[in-house]
Amino acid sequence: MTLKLNINNRFTKELPADPVLTNTRRQVREACFSYVTPRTPSQPSLVHTSPEMLEAIGLKGNEQSDYFLEVFSGAKILPNTKPYSMCYAGHQFGNWAGQLGDGRAINLTEIAHNNKYWTLQLKGAGETPYSRTADGLAVLRSSIREYLCSEAMYHLGVPTTRALSLVLTGDMVLRDVLYDGNPEYEKGAIVCRLAASFLRFGNYEMFAAHQDIPTLKTLVDYTITHHYSYLGSPSRDVYIAFFKEVVAKSMDMVIHWQRVGFVHGVMNTDNMSILGLTIDYGPYGWLEGYDHNWTPNTTDNAHKRYRYGTQPQVVLWNLIKLANAIYPLIESVEILETILNAYQNDVEIAYFEMMKSKLGLIENDENDKLLIEALENVLQLSETDMTIFFRLLSQFKSNQSLEGIDCIKEAFYNPDEIKESIKKEWTEWFLKYQTRLKKENLNDKERANQMNTVNPKYVLRNYMSQLAIDAAEKGDYTVINELFDLLKKPYDEQISHQKWFAKRPEWARHKVGCSMLSCSS
Incomplete structure (x- = not known):
């Protein structure tokens, strides 16, 4: 056969x-x-x-x-x-x-x-x-x-x-x-x-490092011909356009990572796809508690180079290395720097628009950045589950008389900490959010539907993977199959799978494979 x-x-x-x-x-x-x-x-x-x-x-x-x-x-x-x-x-x-x-x-x-x-x-x-x-x-x-x-x-x-x-x-x-x-x-x-x-x-860095410009050109031309053919036949202008496209695709990828709370864990240049794809799933993880300083990689634990909050800037660092690699084909520092400088501005705008979408905000308001910054600060005052918080936030009503914090209380890992100054900051933020929502044209149901298309209900938390691994080691593949099917529809309610819409269990907080991961595979 x-x-x-x-x-x-x-x-x-x-x-x-x-x-x-x-x-x-x-x-x-x-x-x-x-x-x-x-x-x-x-x-x-x-x-x-x-x-x-x-x-x-x-x-x-x-x-x-x-x-x-x-x-x-x-x-x-x-x-x-x-x-x-x-x-x-x-x-x-x-x-x-x-x-x-x-x-x-x-x-x-x-x-x-x-x-x-x-x-x-x-x-x-x-x-x-x-x-x-x-x-x-x-x-x-x-x-x-x-x-x-x-x-x-x-x-x-x-x-x-x-x-x-x-x-x-x-x-x-x-x-x-x-x-x-x-x-x-x-x-x-x-x-x-x-x-x-x-x-x-890293494929392109290899030849640049050896000053093997003929092979570098052959590889870049091949890449453009087969993966960026819409840019035209390889030439200096097309090399420039090619780099712009890689920058744009890489930015799109990392903004999606930030949106769903994914942390790659090992963003070396050899783990960066020329097509802007997430590649090489090693010590990755999803944010449990919303924390810009979190990294799933034990190797990176001391310096936290690849922590959640730095991922957009690490992409820029990697793009600079790619720019150095293909420089011999363009021979203009100014052109490459202009593209890279544009990334710094564009990624801030893209992140801002992404965060607005997570909050269900469509109209423009001069105070939106302050609202987002305030939310990011208050989210880190006490361990708050990112996925659960944003999913539950869609249930908040613009005319709600109850405290907004009641809508998202299931996202707190330590509910007893939500008192006094922390509770006050949450209350103040929800009042601002409620006022801001009244400037939107969508009703609460329409807004909730929109928010639930960008805020997943289910992500592959490390403890979920570990449960599948533990079962598979014993020859039981049912958990793999269940998670595989669940994660095909991460934005759907899937009430029959509600058990997976839950905070990380306490047993997983310090368990190898759940909180401690390495490149070892």
């Missing part, structure tokens, strides 16, 4: 390959990728597939076949394909890290279906020339998190890579979850993820 896929390997056909075919760790020069053969798992088994993505690539109805399992576990290579891993570099936590590359990602092939283009990539299918000292494998724990989160983000309306399948390999993988010298064996797993391209800022 074969899988009927419309193979179109333009990446490997049009870009320079690493001439070395042995799978040994090495520094790669003047090449965009290296050919790699996935490791054969000992006893693969299918955990879950995405019906939506099966249909998107034309494989609906094939998921139960042995051949499907063999291909998406890395055991068999599709006819007329040569799997490969990409070469890229990057800045990690603000420091130049040199060559990185796909250390545990192997691209199976590229396909076209229904006028859409997809790269099929296995994460955790074995070592590559870019694995450095690692084994190129992944574990069930992190694979569940990536599988569920990428699909959840899509249905939240956040630009993202997608997920097709989750497979157990039958092999055990040694991991030190907290990097504390206590490694343990965990179940190995592989996720097949999909995107039009997995190119990252």
